[in-house]
Amino acid sequence: MSYPQLRAEALELLRSKFPEQKFEVGSAPDVIRMGDAELGLQNLRSKLCASSSLSKPQRHDELVEYFERMVSSIKNSQSNLSMPWALARDKVRVQFMHADYLRPFEGKRVLVTRPFIPDVHIAVVVDQPTGYVYVREEDRVRWRIGEKVLFETALKNVDVNYKSARLQGGGKPDPFLASEEKDGYDAIRLLLPWVRSEASKHLGNPFFASISNRDFLIMWGIDNSAYFQERARQNIALDYGSQPYKLSPLVLKVWADGRVEVAK
Numbered sequence: 001m002s003y004p005q006l007r008a009e010a011l012e013l014l015r016s017k018f019p020e021q022k023f024e025v026g027s028a029p030d031v032i033r034m035g036d037a038e039l040g041l042q043n044l045r046s047k048l049c050a051s052s053s054l055s056k057p058q059r060h061d062e063l064v065e066y067f068e069r070m071v072s073s074i075k076n077s078q079s080n081l082s083m084p085w086a087l088a089r090d091k092v093r094v095q096f097m098h099a100d101y102l103r104p105f106e107g108k109r110v111l112v113t114r115p116f117i118p119d120v121h122i123a124v125v126v127d128q129p130t131g132y133v134y135v136r137e138e139d140r141v142r143w144r145i146g147e148k149v150l151f152e153t154a155l156k157n158v159d160v161n162y163k164s165a166r167l168q169g170g171g172k173p174d175p176f177l178a179s180e181e182k183d184g185y186d187a188i189r190l191l192l193p194w195v196r197s198e199a200s201k202h203l204g205n206p207f208f209a210s211i212s213n214r215d216f217l218i219m220w221g222i223d224n225s226a227y228f229q230e231r232a233r234q235n236i237a238l239d240y241g242s243q244p245y246k247l248s249p250l251v252l253k254v255w256a257d258g259r260v261e262v263a264k
Helices: 003-017 042-050 056-078 099-105 137-143 147-161 187-191 193-203 226-242
Strands: 023-025 031-034 037-040 092-098 113-117 120-128 131-134 168-170 176-179 207-213 216-220 252-254 260-262
Touching: 003 023, 003 031, 003 042, 003 056, 037 099, 042 056, 056 099, 092 099, 092 131, 092 147, 092 187, 099 120, 113 260, 120 147, 137 147, 147 187, 176 193, 187 193, 187 207, 187 216, 193 207, 193 216, 207 226, 216 226
Parallel strands: none
Antiparallel strands: 023 031, 031 037, 092 120, 113 120, 120 131, 168 176, 176 216, 207 216, 207 252, 252 260
8 A cells, every 4th residue: 555545544534533633644645744743654554564464444443543542642742731740749650652652753752751672662651530641751841850760759659559469370380470450550560670579489580571562461481381482472462463552562581680671
């Protein structure tokens, strides 16, 4: 599919899905404008070309999910997070974010994020009753809080505010542990020292882990059987392709001290 064809299809979908927003053709065939923001189509086209076997409904779902991420990201960046640091201090959390959320900003540092693995970043959010809002760089500057302190506070708050969270799993011959609290912070628990410590005791150090989507974290032993390893990878691919809030289909190699690399 050419960029003009994809852009035409995307514009029709966007105008139907988000009637309150104004979408126009951009300055190039691979760009759509949403107000002052630009939505690039390069990554979307690459994904669709790599998944040529998608049915029409699956293709539609892929388009919807892709643009929901981008529109959500732009709206979050424009949100007026007016609360002072004194109120925000106990509400900030770390959260994994797919790189698609950052594409509209074209490399500009709008949201407070750090790279984690390919296509996944660590963001800071303010947890609210109706969801969460991403913390912008201008919010951090207004709060006069250093980035290091902000990330440390946000990570601590994930642990402090969800103390009832537990790891569940199984033992030998194929030990594994998982977090599936469905509270929005399952995958990000991989960053908690106690989670990695428990995993290393139960699974060995290093161990394998997956953050296929925001609401699930699974960790397992590197020495698990070939059958388990194959099934784990199949399930990761399935979850990544079907679950909301997808993050990464990659298997990670994780150490108790916090080192993380993509498993080969």
